[in-house]
Amino acid sequence: MRVTVRLFARLRDLAGTGELIREVPPHATARHVWDDLVLEWPQLREYEKTMSVAVNAEYARMTAEVHEGDEVAFMPPVSGGWAG
Amino acid sequence: MPVPQVAVTSEPLESDALAALVEAKGDGAVVTFAGLVRDHNQGRQVQFLEYEAYEPLAVRALQRIVDEARELWPGARVAVHHRLGRLEIGEASIVIAAASAHRADAFAACRYTIERVKQIVPIWKREHFDGGDVWLEGATADPDDRAAREKAYRTACA
Numbered sequence: 001m002r003v004t005v006r007l008f009a010r011l012r013d014l015a016g017t018g019e020l021i022r023e024v025p026p027h028a029t030a031r032h033v034w035d036d037l038v039l040e041w042p043q044l045r046e047y048e049k050t051m052s053v054a055v056n057a058e059y060a061r062m063t064a065e066v067h068e069g070d071e072v073a074f075m076p077p078v079s080g081g082w083a084g
Numbered sequence: 085m086p087v088p089q090v091a092v093t094s095e096p097l098e099s100d101a102l103a104a105l106v107e108a109k110g111d112g113a114v115v116t117f118a119g120l121v122r123d124h125n126q127g128r129q130v131q132f133l134e135y136e137a138y139e140p141l142a143v144r145a146l147q148r149i150v151d152e153a154r155e156l157w158p159g160a161r162v163a164v165h166h167r168l169g170r171l172e173i174g175e176a177s178i179v180i181a182a183a184s185a186h187r188a189d190a191f192a193a194c195r196y197t198i199e200r201v202k203q204i205v206p207i208w209k210r211e212h213f214d215g216g217d218v219w220l221e222g223a224t225a226d227p228d229d230r231a232a233r234e235k236a237y238r239t240a241c242a
Contacts, residue, residue, distance in 0.1 A: 008138055009208035010219040052206070052225040057140040059227055073138055073206075077221040080135070080142075080166060080207025081178050081198055082119025 001026060001068040005033060008075050011051065015041045024066065030055060031062040033072050050077050087163075090146035092137050092207070094169040102181035106161040113187040115194045118176040125220075128213040135168045135177060138206040142166070145205040148227060152200065153182070153193040156237065160184040160193040166207055177209075196240035203232045 005020050012018040015037070024032055030053045038044050053060050054073040066072055087101045099116040107114050121133050150162045164180045171177055178201065182194035201207075204227045210219050226232065 006138065008206065009136060009210070010221070013219070050221075050224045054138065054141050054206075057138070057144065059141070059145075059225070073141070075138060075206050075225060076208065076219070077223055078202070078204070078206055078225045079209050079220040079222040080137070080205045081201040 001028075003028075003033060003066050003069070004071045005037065006071060006073040008073065010076050011044060011047060011074055014043045028066055029062065030060060030064050030066060030072055033066060034062065034074060037074070044074075047074075047076055051075055052078075088165075089163045090143055090150060091165045092139055092142045092146070092168055093165060094167070097165050097167050097176045097179040099176070099179040099181060102163045102165060102179055103183070106163050106181045106183040108161065108183060110185070111183045112185050113190040114181060114183040115187070115190040116182075117178075117180045117194050117198060119178040119198070121171045121173050121175050121177060123173045125211060125213070128211070128215075130173065131212045131214065132173065133171045133177070134210040134212065135166070135171065136208055136210075137166070137168055139168075141206050145225075145227065146201070149197055149200040149204070152233070153196050156196065156240075157184065157189040157193045159186075160189045162193050162197050164197055164201065166201070166205070168207070192240040196236050199236035199239050200233070203229075203236060 052075045153162045162182045182190045184190040
């Protein structure tokens with residue numbers, strides 16, 4: 001099955017793309033999707049412990065199962081708001 | 085068009101409109117906060133900032149925060165808008181308005197909101213400075229992290 005992957009901010013810069021389609025096996029989890037990305041872009045591994053994941057624009061855990069057509073987003077630590 | 089309670093937008097922010105949205109008859113206090121792009125950061129001379137968001141999740145996270153504030157200070161109403169795109173020095177990246185019967189709740193709800201925005205809203209800024217650019221990264225976003233939520237609450241009530 002296929003899922004859409006979204007990458008933001010520095011993750012997007014590291015991978016050179018902000019949106020891609022990936023083929024994943026049935027019952028795959030967000031963890032599978034991430035591990036597959038890291039195989040292709042090992043530089044993403046630096047975010048292993050600090051990134052967040054969302055499935056269909058809701059925060060999720062890496063153990064969340066993904067389904068055909070889902071949007072799976074990986075996000076570096078956030079820096080919105082104000083610097084002060 | 086009516087002003088939404090939460091928004092991410094590439095348009096300039098208007099704190100007066102937000103204050104008008106949250107004020108209710110009989111309120112004794114409305115607090116507004118605007119976060120501005122500063123001209124220096126960590127010893128660097130900042131030229132401008134670039135903000136990006138995962139928009140649908142950012143809107144949901146902002147809504148979650150104003151709901152949390154409502155639970156913590158039941159009489160308070162909060163609205164928050166965050167700007168995206170290129171922002172020049174002195175422009176507002178975020179505006180928050182909080183209204184309540186008494187000033188303590190309005191100040192606390194406003195402060196809680198900015199602290200939580202920095203913790204859980206999927207927005208990122210890239211700083212362009214004299215000599216380069218860098219993504220700034222703060223907190224790992226986890227809305228269910230109770231310790232983070234309690235820290236924001238303590239800061240709000242300090």
